Amino acid sequence: MRFLGFEATCLIAIVFLALPNHAKAEEYVVYVFNNVGWDKTEVNKATEETKVIFQQECGVTVQPSAVRYLNIPNEYAALDEEEQLGLINQLEKSPEDISVFFIADSTDAFQAYSYLPDTPDNNRNTIWLTRNVDRRCLARTLAHEIGHLLLNQGNHRSENSNLMHSTCVASNYARAANGISLDDGQCDVLVKRLQ
Numbered sequence: 001m002r003f004l005g006f007e008a009t010c011l012i013a014i015v016f017l018a019l020p021n022h023a024k025a026e027e028y029v030v031y032v033f034n035n036v037g038w039d040k041t042e043v044n045k046a047t048e049e050t051k052v053i054f055q056q057e058c059g060v061t062v063q064p065s066a067v068r069y070l071n072i073p074n075e076y077a078a079l080d081e082e083e084q085l086g087l088i089n090q091l092e093k094s095p096e097d098i099s100v101f102f103i104a105d106s107t108d109a110f111q112a113y114s115y116l117p118d119t120p121d122n123n124r125n126t127i128w129l130t131r132n133v134d135r136r137c138l139a140r141t142l143a144h145e146i147g148h149l150l151l152n153q154g155n156h157r158s159e160n161s162n163l164m165h166s167t168c169v170a171s172n173y174a175r176a177a178n179g180i181s182l183d184d185g186q187c188d189v190l191v192k193r194l195q
């Protein structure tokens with residue numbers, strides 16, 4: 001009996017390893033006050049939607065590196081700036097890293113606010129979201145405050161389609177890009193700032 005010999009041909013697969021573009025990313029730590037009415041689902045949804053906004057508008061990744069839940073004393077229900085600084089010092093966080101605090105309330109009149117990177121105190125690069133934020137605007141508000149820090153600008157845009165317009169109109173955020181857009185100039189600043 002004769003066997004036909006099959007010559008195995010080895011195909012050398014050349015695998016091209018795609019070198020990733022140096023993806024631009026910014027990570028921030030989220031601190032959520034326990035027992036003041038925030039729930040995990042709502043916080044996660046806000047950070048996820050915020051990530052989508054920056055990805056979609058500027059192609060950059062802005063996401064939490066950690067979400068920490070804090071048991072806080074009752075006197076922190078409505079924080080003033082001194083209490084914020086005290087809390088920050090206890091957390092031993094680097095003032096150069098962005099931190100987002102989901103708190104109960106503030107003695108400040110704003111529903112949400114942030115301290116720009118050039119703030120001299122250790123509360124620079126912090127964002128404070130109170131329970132007074134319209135829930136439908138939570139993600140847009142978080143993205144807006146992160147926008148202030150990444151753009152290092154406290155001023156607002158006049159076009160209400162822009163993420164940096166001062167107010168979130170809930171019906172505007174219900175769908176698509178209205179109220180969350182960033183233009184090329186803003187994205188250029190963001191991309192330069194991110195590593």
Ligand SMILES: [Zn+2]
Pocket residue numbers: 144148156165166
């Ligand atoms: Zn603002």
